[in-house]
Amino acid sequence: xxxxxxxxxxxxxxxxxxxxxxxxxxxxxxxxxxxxxxxxxxxxxxxxxxxxxxxxxxxxxxxxxxxxxxxxxxxxxxxxxxxxxxxxxxxxxxxxxxxxxxxxxxxxxxxxxxxxxxxxxxxxxxxxxxxxxxxxxxxxxxxxxxxxxxxxxxxxxxxxxxxxxxxxxxxxxxxxxxxxxxxxxxxxxxxxxxxxxxxxxxxxxxxxxxxxxxxxxxxxxxxxxxxxxxxxxxxxxxxxxxxxxxxxxxxxxxxxxxxxxxxxxxxxxxxxxxxxxxxxxxxxxxxxxxxxxxxxxxxxxxxxxxxxxxxxxxxxxxxxxxxxxxxxxxxxxxxxx
Numbered sequence: 097x098x099x100x101x102x103x104x105x106x107x108x109x110x111x112x113x114x115x116x117x118x119x120x121x122x123x124x125x126x127x128x129x130x131x132x133x134x135x136x137x138x139x140x141x142x143x144x145x146x147x148x149x150x151x152x153x154x155x156x157x158x159x160x161x162x163x164x165x166x167x168x169x170x171x172x173x174x175x176x177x178x179x180x181x182x183x184x185x186x187x188x189x190x191x192x193x194x195x196x197x198x199x200x201x202x203x204x205x206x207x208x209x210x211x212x213x214x215x216x217x218x219x220x221x222x223x224x225x226x227x228x229x230x231x232x233x234x235x236x237x238x239x240x241x242x243x244x245x246x247x248x249x250x251x252x253x254x255x256x257x258x259x260x261x262x263x264x265x266x267x268x269x270x271x272x273x274x275x276x277x278x279x280x281x282x283x284x285x286x287x288x289x290x291x292x293x294x295x296x297x298x299x300x301x302x303x304x305x306x307x308x309x310x311x312x313x314x315x316x317x318x319x320x321x322x323x324x325x326x327x328x329x330x331x332x333x334x335x336x337x338x339x340x341x342x343x344x345x346x347x348x349x350x351x352x353x354x355x356x357x358x359x360x361x362x363x364x365x366x367x368x369x370x371x372x373x374x375x376x377x378x379x380x381x382x383x384x385x386x387x388x389x390x391x392x393x394x395x396x397x398x399x400x401x402x403x404x405x406x407x408x409x410x411x412x413x414x415x416x417x418x419x420x421x422x423x424x425x426x427x428x429x430x431x432x433x
Contacts (some may be wrong), residue, residue, distance in 0.1 A: 097158065099123050105157040106130075107302065109150070109357075111278045114288070115300035117228045120274055122300075128155050130273040130302075133164035133212075133265060136177050137430060140192055141323040142414060143307035145200075145358050148193065150275065151302055152202045152365075162269055165189050169261065172254040173245050184430040186211055190426050195417045201365055208432040210269065216261065221268050223265045227294055228260045240286035243279040255355060262289035266299045291376045307357055308350040312341035324354075327418050327428070337403040345395045351406050352389060359409050360385045368412070372397065372405035 097105075103123050107113055107416050122128050128199065132138075133145055154161050170177035177185055194204055215221055238251070240259035245251075262283050266274050274284065284301040292298060308320030324333060342349050355370075363370050371381045375398055382388035391397050421428075 104158040105153050106159065108153065109304070109361075110302055111274050111305040112303040113301070113342070114284060114296070114303075117299045118298075119269075119273070127158045127160060128273055128300075129160040129162070129271040130274045130275055131162040131164055131265070131269050131271045131358050134164045134167070134189065134193070135166045135173060135188055136182055137173065139325055139327070139428075140189065140196075141325050142354065142410065144193070144194060144326070145362065145413070146304050146307055147204075147275065147373055148196050148200060148279065149358075149361050150293040151197065151207070152200050154275070155202055155206050159273075160208075161206065162208045162210055162271065163193065164210050164212060164265060164269065166265075167261075168212045169247065169258055171256045172261070178400070181431055184427060185432070188427050192417070194422060195420045196326070199413075199416050200362070201246060212265070213263075215268055216265075216413075221264065224267070224294065225257070225260060227390050228290055229257065230265060231255075231293055232290060233262055235290075236286060240282045242282055244283060259276075259283045259286050260290075263290055267291060267294075267296045271299065273302060274382055275296070275302045275304070279306055294382065305353075305357065307353050310336060310350045313324065313327035313382040322350075324410060324414070327421060328414070328415050329418075330407065333410050334404075334407040337407045340403070342399040342402060344399050347389055347393055351402060352392065354406065354410065355388060356385050358412065359406075362413050370409065374398070374401050 099210070103120055105127070106119070106300070113119070119128065132151060134144070151161060151163070157264060163280070164432075166187050167177070167182045170185070171179055171182060188333075191211060194209075197207070206410070212223075234256065237256040237259055241255060245255045245258050260284075263286055266287055274287070280404060281301075281303060284303070288298045288301070310324070311322045340351060342351050360370060367424070369381050371379055374380050380391075382391070388397075392402065
């Protein structure tokens with residue numbers, strides 16, 4: 097694969113790229129190394145498939161990919177992960193994310209899986225943490241974590257340490273690129289400002305769009321009714337569909353974003369047709385997301401048809417993952433009960 101094709105594959109379907117020239121420059125010389133981190137907090141939901149689809153692109157582009165299970169970060173973020181549960185949640189996250197990647201037909205042998213606590217307690221890392229905290233003011237630390245760390249009126253010091261650690265991970269994981277959702281942007285710009293002050297290189301930052309919740313601005317593990325859990329049953333999915341916001345002809349809703357960023361890409365990988373039963377018409381196949389969105393905006397697809405079709409296709413996406421994870425219910429119980 098030539099350089100331009102690799103760069104195009106790495107950057108497609110992203111909302112923002114910081115450091116595109118640097119990315120191209122490195123790609124002309126060698127394969128890039130990329131990491132994506134996920135804080136170990138609530139149970140992963142369907143929006144996790146967005147970054148994992150991008151991980152597939154990175155692997156296909158020949159990148160060396162690392163996935164970080166950020167266990168210490170989960171604890172630091174307003175105690176979202178009780179310390180006694182973190183070990184079990186890490187096991188659950190790793191098993192679930194590997195099943196997701198397998199469903200997406202990603203070669204797991206080409207990905208390195210890392211746990212944050214494996215290196216974040218080393219003397220070298222801790223000294224770097226002291227160094228970066230010594231030059232970071234409160235304003236920059238709070239601003240960096242504003243869209244990621246839970247915001248409270250009187251924040252814990254731990255929430256201010258969180259962005260600094262995420263910046264240091266770029267250096268200590270020895271990567272060229274950090275990838276994440278666009279909600280990570282302020283942490284990424286913090287890293288680009290502060291790592292050079294420690295004598296480390298600025299990294300490239302790639303950002304994917306965020307999937308809105310079914311009834312909120314962002315799909316979140318903490319909002320049960322607004323998310324589709326990767327272990328949700330078909331009945332649970334349909335129940336959530338019935339309650340979600342979906343105004344006729346209005347494309348600004350979470351369901352359409354799921355079609356755009358998850359259903360169409362996943363069905364493409366599996367050579368499946370995206371189809372829907374339309375009242376008064378019958379079965380209609382949509383070749384592209386654009387065709388599908390146009391039909392909805394023109395009110396050719398009724399919201400109830402959309403919800404019923406979405407429930408069926410979401411179940412097709414997560415069904416194989418759910419089936420494989422049913423044998424891991426003891427891990428789930430230890431992690432979240």
